[in-house]
C-alpha cells in the first residue's frame with residue numbers, strides 16, 4: 559500500500575517545525591492540527607521528558623532532538639523557547655533551515671529576540687518575529703490547548719526588507735489558529751507590552767513577595783483571607799520563573815521606563831490618601847473601571863464573576 563502523504567490544505571504550510579514544546583509550542587501544535595494550518599507538524603525539544611510526553615500526547619507527527627531531522631522540509635519554523643535562549647537555539651538550527659523557510663518565534667519580548675536571532679539567519683530565510691498575546695500561568699506540553707489563540711492578538715514585528723508574501727503567509731497561519739493579527743515595530747511592541755503585561759507581572763511578583771515577608775501577618779492568614787484581591791495577584795505571580803526572569807532581563811529599558819511612570823502615579827495616589835482626597839480617588843477608580851468595561855466589550859475577557867473555579871473550557 560502506498561505511504562500516506564499529507565497534503566497541505568490551500569494556504570497552509572507543508573511542514574511546521576516547532577522548537578520548544580511547552581505551553582505555547584504545544585498549543586500551536588494542537589491548534590495547527592485542529593484548524594488545518596499545516597500538513598505535518600514536527601517537534602524539536604532539548605528535553606527527553608518533553609519529547610516523550612509529546613509522543614504520548616500525539617500532538618505532533620514527529621518528535622526529535624535533532625534539528626537535521628525536525629527541520630528537513632519545514633517551510634515554517636517557530637522558536638517557542640524562553641526569550642533568553644532564542645539566540646543560542648537559532649545558532650544551533652541555522653545550518654538546517656530550508657533555503658526559503660520562514661523563521662519565526664513567539665517570544666514575549668521582540669527587540670532583544672531580533673538582536674539575538676538575526677545574526678544567525680541564513681540568506682533567503684525570512685525571519686518574522688511574532689508574539690501571540692495569549693497564555694496562562696501553566697507551563698509544559700500538558701498545559702497547551704488548541705483554542706488558546708482564539709480571539710487573542712498575535713503581533714508580528716517584521717524587520718525592514720522581509721518578503722511581503724512571507725508576512726502574509728505567517729499572518730494567515732495565525733488567523734487560521736484563531737488569532738487577530740497586527741503588525742508593529744519591535745521597539746513599539748516592547749513598550750506596549752511593558753505596560754500591559756510585564757509591569758502587571760512585576761507588581762504581582764512584588765506584592766505576593768511583600769505579603770509573604772510581612773512579619774505581623776502570618777502566612778496562613780495571607781492564604782486564608784486571599785479572596786479579597788490578593789488571590790488574583792497570586793495567579794499571575796505563579797507564572798513560570800524562567801520565562802519571566804528572561805522577559806525582565808531582555809526588556810530592561812521599556813520596563814524601567816514604565817516602572818518610573820508607575821512610581822510617580824503611586825506617589826500621587828499616596829498623596830491623595832494622606833490628604834483625604836476622596837474626589838481624586840473616586841475619579842481615578844471611575845476611570846479604571848471604564849477600562850475594564852472596554853476590555854470586556856472588545857471580547858478580551860468575560861464579565862462572568864470568577865470565584866477561582868476552573869470553567870473546564872481548556873479544550
Ligand code: NAP
Pocket residue numbers: 577578579580581582583602603604605608638639640641643647664665666667689690691692693694695696697698699798801
Ligand atoms: P514553557 O511551557 O516553559 O516551554 C518552553 C519549552 O522550551 C520547554 O519545553 C523547554 O524545555 C524548552 N526549552 C528550553 N530551552 C530550550 C533549548 N535551549 N532548546 C530547546 N528547547 C528548549 O514556556 P512557554 O510558556 O511555552 O513560553 C515559550 C515562549 O513563549 C517564551 O519565549 C515566552 O516568552 C513566550 N510566550 C509565553 C506566554 C505565556 O503566557 N506562557 C505567552 C506568549 C508568549 P524544558 O522544560 O526542559 O526547559
